Amino acid sequence: MKLLLSAGLSVIGMLVLSESAWANANCKPGSCTPPQLPPVPPETQKVKTPVNKVIKNGNFSASIPDPSNDDDSFVYYLEHISTTQWKTYSSALQQTNSSCTDCKDVKVSEEVTSGWSNSTAVGFNLGLSLGAPPATTTLGAQISQTIGYTASKTFKLEVPFTLDCCSSNRFVEEIVNEEFEFLQKWQRDDLGILSNWTDMGELIYIARAETPGLAKISALAPCEVPGPFPVMGIAAAFGYSRKLRARIRSNAVHGVHASPTQYM
Numbered sequence: 001m002k003l004l005l006s007a008g009l010s011v012i013g014m015l016v017l018s019e020s021a022w023a024n025a026n027c028k029p030g031s032c033t034p035p036q037l038p039p040v041p042p043e044t045q046k047v048k049t050p051v052n053k054v055i056k057n058g059n060f061s062a063s064i065p066d067p068s069n070d071d072d073s074f075v076y077y078l079e080h081i082s083t084t085q086w087k088t089y090s091s092a093l094q095q096t097n098s099s100c101t102d103c104k105d106v107k108v109s110e111e112v113t114s115g116w117s118n119s120t121a122v123g124f125n126l127g128l129s130l131g132a133p134p135a136t137t138t139l140g141a142q143i144s145q146t147i148g149y150t151a152s153k154t155f156k157l158e159v160p161f162t163l164d165c166c167s168s169n170r171f172v173e174e175i176v177n178e179e180f181e182f183l184q185k186w187q188r189d190d191l192g193i194l195s196n197w198t199d200m201g202e203l204i205y206i207a208r209a210e211t212p213g214l215a216k217i218s219a220l221a222p223c224e225v226p227g228p229f230p231v232m233g234i235a236a237a238f239g240y241s242r243k244l245r246a247r248i249r250s251n252a253v254h255g256v257h258a259s260p261t262q263y264m
Helices: 012-015 017-026 138-146 226-254
Strands: 003-009 048-056 072-095 104-116 153-163 167-189 197-220
Touching: 072 104, 072 138, 072 197, 104 138, 104 167, 138 167, 138 197, 153 167, 153 197
Parallel strands: none
Antiparallel strands: 003 104, 048 072, 072 167, 104 153, 104 197, 167 197
16 A cells, blocks of 8 residues: 655645635734644444345256356355445544644555555356356355446556645544355355255355445644733833933933832
8 A cells, every 4th residue: 555645736726615714714913833643533333234145046056057068166046135334444644733734735646546446256057057167157246236336456546635724643544344145055066967956955145245445534632722821921021121211311300319229
């Protein structure tokens, strides 16, 4: 996995306009002490959702012809039972913005892998095989087409972000993990030349898919602005010094010499 963090371009600034408006809420004059970097989130709880959708409906048949005269297999029933989903996180990059007046637009890039992770793990056919195992049309490939996923592929993912003022930011790879549970019933030709099919009964098949993404986790700290008391103290000292000089000048006119302790 390759990661890249770069300064945002003007186009990226337009894309994160809504986020920038929120981020500006923490920007004001002052000095910044960046907060502690936020931790990596834990894995989320797995949520299992029943589906119970029949994809292929059929029954065992011992009279199906075997055109290849070989050891073929055939799935005659397939049902999508459930889908389980959860998220996992891993740290990718981190960056701190110590400015109290300027938010920073950045673009994070990485190479990710998305899709089915075991789309060809099972060689059973949804249709009758026309060749010797492994079957040319696999169960995983057919399920991929039905559910909407494809075999895993790697591509470049670029996401724009805004770094708020006085913030510590952790960029994490957020992966949506999914497990699809299927009930399949299949039969197998054991003898080859004679179409002698054996019912293999039921089998649970778990297909897995991953969808990657990038997320930003931020910790904010207030910008410290000088309080009013130091300013008031400076003004009071300035006023006292003017009053002291006026008294010295007045005493000098009347022939009195001022000592440093006289007006303390």
